[in-house]
Amino acid sequence: MSFFLEVLLGGTLSGVMYSLVAIGFVLIYRASGVFNFAQGAMVLFSALTFVNLVERGVPFIVAFAVTLFIIFIMVLLIDALVLRHLVNRSVMTLFMATLGLSYIIEGLAQTLWGTQVHGLDLGISDSPINFYGVLISKFDLFATLVAGSLVIILSLLFSKTRFGLSLRAVADDPLAAQSVGIKLNTIWIMVWAVAGFVALVAGLLWGARLGVQFSLSLVVLKALPVLIIGGFSSISGAILGGLIIGASEKLAEIYLGGIIGSGIENWFPYVLAILFLLFRPHGLFGQQQVARV
Numbered sequence: 001m002s003f004f005l006e007v008l009l010g011g012t013l014s015g016v017m018y019s020l021v022a023i024g025f026v027l028i029y030r031a032s033g034v035f036n037f038a039q040g041a042m043v044l045f046s047a048l049t050f051v052n053l054v055e056r057g058v059p060f061i062v063a064f065a066v067t068l069f070i071i072f073i074m075v076l077l078i079d080a081l082v083l084r085h086l087v088n089r090s091v092m093t094l095f096m097a098t099l100g101l102s103y104i105i106e107g108l109a110q111t112l113w114g115t116q117v118h119g120l121d122l123g124i125s126d127s128p129i130n131f132y133g134v135l136i137s138k139f140d141l142f143a144t145l146v147a148g149s150l151v152i153i154l155s156l157l158f159s160k161t162r163f164g165l166s167l168r169a170v171a172d173d174p175l176a177a178q179s180v181g182i183k184l185n186t187i188w189i190m191v192w193a194v195a196g197f198v199a200l201v202a203g204l205l206w207g208a209r210l211g212v213q214f215s216l217s218l219v220v221l222k223a224l225p226v227l228i229i230g231g232f233s234s235i236s237g238a239i240l241g242g243l244i245i246g247a248s249e250k251l252a253e254i255y256l257g258g259i260i261g262s263g264i265e266n267w268f269p270y271v272l273a274i275l276f277l278l279f280r281p282h283g284l285f286g287q288q289q290v291a292r293v
Contacts, residue, residue, distance in 0.1 A: 002133050002134060006134045009134060010135075010250060011246045011248070011249065011250030012243045012247040013137065013140035013144050014137075014250070015246015016143050016242055016243070016246070017205060017242070017246075018219075018223060018226045018241075018245055019147055019226060019238050019242025019243070020143075020146075020150070020202035021039065021040070021043060021199075021219050021223040022227050022230065023150065023151075023154070023239075024199050025232070025238075026227070026232065026235050027154075028191060028192065029233060030158075030167060030191075030233050031167055031191040032094055032188065033091055033094075034098065035098070035232070037099045037101075037102050038099075040220030041101070041102040043203040043219060043220075044214060045106075045199075046071055046199050047120070047203030047204060047206070047207040047216055050204060051120050051207060051212045064200070071197070071200060072196065074105075075189060075193050076189065079185055079192070082097055083097075083185065083188050084185045087185065088174065102217070106217055109214075110214070117211050117212065117213040118211065118212040120207040120211070120212050122204060124139050125139065126138065146201060150198065151235060151239055154194070166187055170182060170184060202219075222245075225241070225272060226238060226241040228283060229241040229244055229272060229283055230244075231285040233285075234285035237283055240285070241284070244272070245269045249268050249269055256268075
């Protein structure tokens, strides 16, 4: 039983890493109703920028602030060159734009920082601690604390501020929001900036665990089942979806790997995602779409 709890808890905590990436997708989806395929590229770009600044002797806090500033400038350029020209366009048009942006951002990262793999040490060891007979990774606990703090801050931002009210208005009806004076481009800039901040945090945590390399942009693929299970429009759903994916893939690898074969954790989350698409397509906390016909 202690081994089962150890696997379950370890998988649940590691699932927080998926949730951090998924939160960035939720933010953009709530503002524009589109899946932002460029979020994975933003995770890569922010992590590469940060680690290269640190390797050049820039202090941690300064490198973090400079990286945030660079991300904000990139968001302003994306808005000026792409987003503001796509206002009131179809969801498919916006999706294809984010797909193109993902390749552009990855290419820019490669041009600026090269393609070599970088190690990243955040000062948090991955050594286990004994909690009533259950071994828990210190790094997973740290990631959980960071994710929990982000959820609380973002929830307060979207529920208690004027910006949150404007965002909900844009998500419900962009044309109606514009008619009452809400500037759609301003909302998009702010949401993309917040998503960029989330991408930086996720990039640092993933980079510390896997190394800062171009495969970081592929974490977008692991965020898909998280979003399908939790719901594309729910921040709390992204967290719960990540916990479910993290726990289920580890349990499947341990208890089904000997029967089916190793490598189950790479594809088992997508089995769960397909089941949700069949029986609960809007996810656990997503809003069910109702169309008048």
